[in-house]
Structures are given as structure tokens and as C-alpha cells.
Amino acid sequence: MRTRADRIRHTLLFEILLITTTVLVLPGVLGVPAHSFGMLSVIMSTLAMLWNYLYNVAFDRMLLRLGRPLAPRPFWLRAAHAITFEIGFAFVSVPLIMYMLDFGFVEAVLLDAGYLVLVPVYAFLFNLAYDTVFPVPQPQAEAM
Template sequence: MKPKQRRVLQAVLYELFAILFVGPVLGWLFDEPMGSSLALAVVLSTIALSWNYVFNALFERWEARQPVRGRSWQRRLAHGAGFEGGLTLLLVPVMAGWLDTTAWQAFLANLGLLLFFFFYAVGFTWAFDRVFGLPASAAAAREG
């Protein structure tokens, strides 16, 4: 699969599963009507989808320059931490505005979701790689 197609498929599947989980959880956590929480989940996922594409492109560019190929658990954890850290900076202001709360309160309220998404990102990427194979940036060099 071409790198761009792979990144798009990965990002779309990641966000689809996230919306199906996050919409109902947001409604429950923030005592919001389901319509509002699903709309917020779609907005957050749209932002996350864009960040996913940009972050993975940057990560794969960095990864291609590394002398050790493959995706160890340490590399997967670094990927998850980098992705979620950047996403937090983007989403907290949106959540604070949508929920009419302070950025600090939105961040605190988000800790549970952020923790879930850290593990979800690592697990999803692992499962995606198992189903679709490693990208060229992480595949072992073939002897020719």
C-alpha cells in the first residue's frame, strides 16, 4: 500500500472507532445530550484526523532516518506519547469552549479520555500493522 493511502486509511479507521466510543462516553461524562456529545466527538475527531495525518507523516519521515528498522514497543510508546501530547494541545481549548469551562477544567476532565486514547493509539497502531503490514519506513531492508 502506498504511504499516503496507508496514512489515510489508518487515520479514518482510527477516528471511526473513536467516534463510536467517544460520543456516548462524552454524553455520560459531561452530562450532555447525545446530539451535543456526538457533535463534539465529530469536531474532536476531525481535528484529530488532521493531526493524525500530519503527525504520522512526520513520524515516518523521522523513522525512515533511523538505523534500526521495525517498531519496537518503545518506538510505539514514543509514537503514542507524541501523538497524544500534540493532540492535547489542540483539543483542550476546543473542549473548554464547547463545554463552557476553563482550559484547566477541560484538561482535568479529559485526563481519563487522554489515558484511554494513549493506550488506544498504541494498540490500534499495533493491530493496524498486524492487519496491513508495516509501512516501508519501518519494514526491514530486503536483501537483493
């Protein structure tokens, strides 16, 4: 099990590297000012972390109210969890993208959809690297 400090380090490194990477690459691709995209990235990252916490607490409470166990979760429930999380976040992210980058609705939805494709790939690669650099501590066998 990872410690609280390790989980905080993981979250901060994940977000900082994601923001840095996107701010270095995407403004040129999208033709938007780097400072506007950087501010958008920081705001969206902060909102995503907050939404992640609130959504997961609400989801777990809903499961408990419905009399369902919190674990194990079947595939269909994990899929529903992920999809409804992203739909909920899109209600905030799409208008924010429209406002901060002066994008139309379709452009904002496409950018948001691009994140839906790229962030899981980034997360997979980040977590592989993180687990290599900061391996999960293995329990020590008790001496006889």
C-alpha cells in the same frame, strides 16, 4: 496485508462506533448537551485522523533525516512516538473542549486524559472484534 478499502472501512467503523458510544454515554455523565458533545466528537475525530496522518509522515521523515531505519522500532521509540503524538494533539483538543463544552482548563485536561485511558481500551476491543468479523486474508499456497 489488508487492502486500502479494508483500512478505510476499519478507520470509519472505528471512529463511527467511538463517536456513537461516547455521544450516547458521556453527555449524561458530564452534564453537557448531547448535540454539543456530538459536534465536539465529530470535530475531534476528524482532527485526530488528520493529525494522525500528518504526525506519522513528519515522524517518519524525522527518522530518515536522523539516519534511523523506519523499522523495526524499539520499544522506547514506539513509546516516545505515542507520547509525543498525544501531547501534540492535546494542544488542539484541550482548547477545543474548553470552547465547545464551556469547560475550564482543568476539566478539559481531565476529559482529554479520560480519553487517553479509555480509547486504547476501546481500540483493543474494537480490533479484536474487527479481526474476527473481517479476518486478514491469508496468502494462498502456490500449487505445485
